[in-house]
Amino acid sequence: MSRRDIVLAGMLASLLAAPRVGSQPASSPARIGLLYPGHDASPPDSAARQRRDALIGGLRDLGWIEGRNLVIETRWAGVDAQRQREAARELLALPVALIVAPGSTTIRAAHEGAPGLPIVMINAGDPVGAGFVASLARPGGDLTGTSAAGEEVLGKQLELLAAAVPGLKHVGVLMNRANKANDFFFRSMSSRATQLGLGLERLDVSGAAELEETIARARGGALLVLGDPLFAQQRPRLVELVQRAGVPSMFPRREFVAAGGLMSYISSDAWHWRKAASFVDKILRGAKPANVPVEQPTVFELTVNARTARALGLTMPQALLLRADEVIE
Numbered sequence: 001m002s003r004r005d006i007v008l009a010g011m012l013a014s015l016l017a018a019p020r021v022g023s024q025p026a027s028s029p030a031r032i033g034l035l036y037p038g039h040d041a042s043p044p045d046s047a048a049r050q051r052r053d054a055l056i057g058g059l060r061d062l063g064w065i066e067g068r069n070l071v072i073e074t075r076w077a078g079v080d081a082q083r084q085r086e087a088a089r090e091l092l093a094l095p096v097a098l099i100v101a102p103g104s105t106t107i108r109a110a111h112e113g114a115p116g117l118p119i120v121m122i123n124a125g126d127p128v129g130a131g132f133v134a135s136l137a138r139p140g141g142d143l144t145g146t147s148a149a150g151e152e153v154l155g156k157q158l159e160l161l162a163a164a165v166p167g168l169k170h171v172g173v174l175m176n177r178a179n180k181a182n183d184f185f186f187r188s189m190s191s192r193a194t195q196l197g198l199g200l201e202r203l204d205v206s207g208a209a210e211l212e213e214t215i216a217r218a219r220g221g222a223l224l225v226l227g228d229p230l231f232a233q234q235r236p237r238l239v240e241l242v243q244r245a246g247v248p249s250m251f252p253r254r255e256f257v258a259a260g261g262l263m264s265y266i267s268s269d270a271w272h273w274r275k276a277a278s279f280v281d282k283i284l285r286g287a288k289p290a291n292v293p294v295e296q297p298t299v300f301e302l303t304v305n306a307r308t309a310r311a312l313g314l315t316m317p318q319a320l321l322l323r324a325d326e327v328i329e
Contacts (some may be wrong), residue, residue: 030064030284031071033091033099033114037079037106037229047255048076051273055100058277064284079229081109081178088113098283100276103229104130104181111143118289120279121145123272125181125227127294136294144289145279146272147296148227154185155192157250157265160302161222162196163320164263164309165248170199170221172247174214176228177204185226208234211241218247227252227266235259248312257303257328262312267297301325 034055036048052074056066064070073096075087084106091099092114101110102122110119111132124147127133134140136147162168173189175182186202193200203214203223211234215223223242225231231238232253239259242249251261253269275295282292305328309316321327 029069029071031073031094031096032280032284033088033094033096034072034074035084035087035091035099035101035106035110036074036076037084037103037232047253047269051102051269054270054273055277055280058274059280062277062281064277064281077106077109079105079233081105084109085113092117098280100280102272103227105176105179105229107132107143108180116142118283119143119145120276120283120289121147121294122276123148123227123267123269124294125179126184129184130181133294136296138290139292139294140290142289144292144294146275147294148267153266153300154189154224156300157224158189158192158196158198160263160265160320161224161248161250162198163317164314165222168198168222168248170201170218172201172203172215172218172221172223174203174205174218174223174225174231176226176230177206179226179228182226189224205230208237211238215241215245215247219245221247223247223249225249225251225256243308243311246312248314254301254303254326257305257308260305260308262305262308262314264303265300267300271297271299303328 059070066072073091073094075091077084077087088099088110098118098120099110099114100120100122101107104125107119107121107124119142121127121132121143122145124132124145127147128135132143158171161171173186190200203217205211205214235256236259239256239261243260248262251257251264252266254264257264279292283289302324303326304316304321304324306316307329
C-alpha cells in the first residue's frame with residue numbers, strides 16, 4: 001500500500017469513528033447528565049421511570065447505547081431550587097457533556113448551577129419570555145430543546161373546562177409562586193378567558209402547606225392546575241384535596257386524572273422525552289445549542305375521568321367524550 005493510500009485509509013477510519021464528546025478520547029463513552037425534579041425522599045415513580053425510558057429509547061434509535069457508548073448520570077434532585085443547582089454543579093464537575101432538564105424551574109436551576117454547559121430543555125414553558133433562548137428559531141445561547149405550546153394549550157384547557165361545567169363563571173389557576181413562567185401563562189389565559197366569559201383568579205402557593213387553604217378558594221367554580229415539580233411531587237394529596245373540595249379540575253398530566261382528577265389536556269410526555277434524544281444526539285455530534293431550533297409539540301392528548309365526573313354531578317357532553325383520547329371509567 002502506498003503512503004497516499006495509508007493516509008486516506010487513516011482519514012476514513014477517523015470519519016467512521018464514534019463521535020468525540022468534549023475532551024474525552026473517541027474510545028470513551030459519552031457522559032450526559034439528567035437532572036430530574038422530585039423524588040428526593042422516595043424512589044422514582046413509574047411515570048418518572050417511563051420518561052427516562054423514553055429518553056433512553058430515543059437515544060438508542062440514534063445509536064447511543066447506555067452502558068456501551070453512553071453513560072447517563074441521573075440526579076433525582078427534589079423540588080428545591082437550591083438542591084437542583086447543587087445537583088447541576090455535581091454533574092458539571094464529573095464532567096458531563098450536557099444536562100437534560102425537564103420543566104422551567106429545573107431548566108433554570110441547571111443553567112444557573114452549570115453555566116456554560118449545554119442544556120437540553122424538555123417541555124420548557126415560554127423559553128423566550130423566561131430568558132432561556134433569544135428565539136425559538138435561533139436560541140443563541142447554551143440552551144435548546146422542546147417547549148410547551150403554552151398559549152394555545154392553556155386556552156384550550158379553559159374551553160374544555162367551560163364545556164364540562166355548565167354555567168361556569170370562575171376558574172382558579174393554581175401555580176407555584178417560584179415559577180417565573182407563570183406571569184406569561186396567566187396573561188396568555190386571560191384574553192381567552194374574557195372571550196369565554198370566565199373570571200380568572202391567580203392561586204399562588206409557595207409550598208405544600210398552602211395547598212389545602214388555596215384549593216378551597218376555588219369552590220363554586222373550577223380549578224386549572226399548571227404544570228410544576230411541586231404539584232407533581234404532591235400529586236396524591238393534591239388530587240385528594242381537589243376531590244374533598246368538590247372542584248372540577250383540569251390537570252397538567254394524565255397521572256392526575258388516573259388518580260381521580262377530572263381532566264387533563266396536554267402534549268404527549270413521550271413525545272417531549274423522545275424528541276429530547278435528538279437534541280442530545282446533535283450536541284454530542286458537535287452542534288452548538290445556539291444554532292439548534294427549539295421545537296414545539298403538535299399533538300395533544302385529552303384524558304377524562306368519567307367516574308370523577310359522576311361524583312361531581314357532571315354530565316359530560318358526548319362531543320367532549322368522543323374527542324377524548326382516553327376515558328377512564
